Amino acid sequence: MAAYLFNTSRLADYGADSRASAALHDCSTVFGDAIDQIRGSLMQMKRLGSGGESLRFQMSNVQTWMSAALTNEETCIDGFQNVDDDGRVKAEVCDRAVKVKEVTSNALALVNNFAAK
Numbered sequence: 001m002a003a004y005l006f007n008t009s010r011l012a013d014y015g016a017d018s019r020a021s022a023a024l025h026d027c028s029t030v031f032g033d034a035i036d037q038i039r040g041s042l043m044q045m046k047r048l049g050s051g052g053e054s055l056r057f058q059m060s061n062v063q064t065w066m067s068a069a070l071t072n073e074e075t076c077i078d079g080f081q082n083v084d085d086d087g088r089v090k091a092e093v094c095d096r097a098v099k100v101k102e103v104t105s106n107a108l109a110l111v112n113n114f115a116a117k
Contacts, residue, residue: 020083020090027076027093031100034069038104041065041111059115066108073101 041062048058076097080090 020080020085023076023079023083024089024093026079027097030072030075031097034072034100034104037065037069037072038107041069045111056115059111062111063108063115066104066111070101070104070108073097073104077101 044058044062044065049055051058077094080094083090085091
């Protein structure tokens, strides 16, 4: 998704519509952050039970980072609320962001279920 946003924002010609351009730029930034947070969660999951930290603390970190990733993905969609886009870019970006949000939400649900045990 981050690569798609980067390429779309480079190729898009919005002329006077700075809101659409800003929304694409913001999406690219927040999806980059979301990727970093998900990677951090994966690294923490690989180290569960090691490093002297309690399992509860480690799972709390994973939950926090996955939740932050979900928030960043929602921020991308929110950024397009006031964009009037007659083209397909707004719809395509938001559709893709919703699909990524669904996967992240499912992953967070699994993490929450594991943490509750």
